[in-house]
Structure formats: structure tokens, C-alpha cells
Amino acid sequence: NHFNYFNWLLGNKMSKEPRLSLLSLASEEMNTVLKQKFTQNELKTYQHLKQNNQLKTSSVGRLFDAVASLLNITDYNTYEGEAAILMENLITNYDLKTCKNYLNNLENEISPTQIIKYIYQDIQNGVSKENCIVNFLFTLASTILKIATTNHYKHIAFSGGVFQNTILVDMLIELVPKEIKLYFHKQLAPNDENISFGQMMYYLNIKN
Known part of the structure; x- marks a missing residue:
């Protein structure tokens, strides 16, 4: 039906349009930002879908997309992972001692809406894109x-x-306590190109 079609359409467009990820996590205080990224008809349609909350994703990549859109880095991806790559390219240097944790007061969870909220506040306070x-x-x-x-x-x-984000990986390596061991991909890439390899390993080593 008409509603299911729009859910399918939005689901297929989300990875290509970071602005949709931002819309899904944005609070009312960000309406001015959203009005610059969507037509009135688009906002009406997408807000209706958001209110019905029919679409779910577990992809952290969509969170990267939302941050990139909020920072006006890009609202559209022309290739896979473009928003995240553009964000990483803007970083020239960092000091862990001066970094801010947007979830410092939350226990044992990751709240994407809180992250977006605090980044928006930093933008309003004049914090640079790189620092955000x-x-x-x-x-x-x-x-x-x-x-x-x-x-x-x-x-x-x-x-x-x-x-694949080298700065995120570097931060993890720098921050990890000695009693925890980290494991990263070496021979195969960590992204979607190896889903089929994982499926094959599941079949060979678990199903049988």
C-alpha cells in the first residue's frame, strides 16, 4: 500500500542521504536546520513516517551520516561511506586530553539522539567542525x-x-586499558564486501 511504499522508499534512500539520518534523530530545536535541507512537502512526509516509527537500523554508519549532515559537510552520499570519509578528512590533529565525551553522563548505552543534541549545542556555541x-x-x-x-x-x-575510520581505531588503541585486548581486521576488510565471506564461514563452521 501507499504507506508501505514510502517506508520502502525511505529505507532505500537513507544510506544515500545523510539528511534523512539527521531528521530521524533531530529534536524540535533543530527544525530550522531541517527546513534548510528539505522542502515543506518532504518534511511533512518524512515527519509522518518518523512519528509512526516504522523504520529501524543498527548501522552506526547512519549516525556518522547524521553528524555529517548536521555539520553541513554533506547531505547526499555519492558513494558508500562518503560522509564518514569527508568527516575524517577534516581532522588535522587532536589531543585526547581535551576531547569531550557527549555521553559522559549515560550508563552502559549509546544514545544517538543525545550525541546529535550535544553536537548541535556545540555548533550553537561556536565549536569548530573539526572539534565536533x-x-x-x-x-x-x-x-x-x-x-x-x-x-x-x-x-x-x-x-x-x-x-575503517583510522582516527576512531587510533583512539581506541590509545584509550584501552592494559587488561583489555582489541582485535581488528588484518587480512580482510571490515566492511560489507565481506558479508558473503562471513555467511560462508557460518555455513562451514556452525551450520555443519
Whole structure:
């Protein structure tokens, strides 16, 4: 039906349009930003879908997209992972001692809406794009390690296209306590090109 068609359409467009990821996480205080990125008819349609909350994603890549759109880096991806790559390219240097954790007060969870909210506040306060991106990556790295420490995990394996971000990986390596061991891809890339390889390993090693 008509509603299901729009859900399908939005789901297929989200990875190509970072502005949609931003819209899905934006609070009312960001309406001025959204009005610059969408036509009135688009906003009406997409806000209706958002209110019905029919679409879900577990992709952290969509969070990168939302941050890129909020920072006016890009609203459209012309190739896979473009928003995240453009964000990383803007970072010239960082100091972990001065980084801000946008989720410092949250326990054992990652809240994308809170991250977007605090980045928006930083923008309003004149914080540079580069510093916002560095703080965002620091937030992800810190939260991963906080969850691991809270749950007494000693081994963490990282996979998915997000962990092609060299700065995020470097931060994890710099922040990790000695008692936790990190595992990263070496022979195969962590992104979607190896989903089929994982499916094959599942069939050979688990199903049989």
C-alpha cells in the first residue's frame, strides 16, 4: 500500500542521504536546520513516517551520516561511506586530553539522539567542525571501552565499515586499558564486501 511504499522508499534512500539520518534523530530545536535541507512537502512526509516509527537500523554508519549532515559537510552520499570519509578528512590533529565525551553522563548505552543534541549545542556555541568530529569519535571510542569495562569484557573484536575510520581505531588503541585486548581486521576488510565471506564461514563452521 501507499504507506508501505514510502517506508520502502525511505529505507532505500537513507544510506544515500545523510539528511534523512539527521531528521530521524533531530529534536524540535533543530527544525530550522531541517527546513534548510528539505522542502515543506518532504518534511511533512518524512515527519509522518518518523512519528509512526516504522523504520529501524543498527548501522552506526547512519549516525556518522547524521553528524555529517548536521555539520553541513554533506547531505547526499555519492558513494558508500562518503560522509564518514569527508568527516575524517577534516581532522588535522587532536589531543585526547581535551576531547569531550557527549555521553559522559549515560550508563552502559549509546544514545544517538543525545550525541546529535550535544553536537548541535556545540555548533550553537561556536565549536569548530573539526572539534565536533573529534569529540564525536572520542565519544564512540570512550563508550565502547566503558561498556566493556562495566561488563568485565577482556576481549573486543571490531568489525563493520565504521572501523575503517583510522582516527576512531587510533583512539581506541590509545584509550584501552592494559587488561583489555582489541582485535581488528588484518587480512580482510571490515566492511560489507565481506558479508558473503562471513555467511560462508557460518555455513562451514556452525551450520555443519
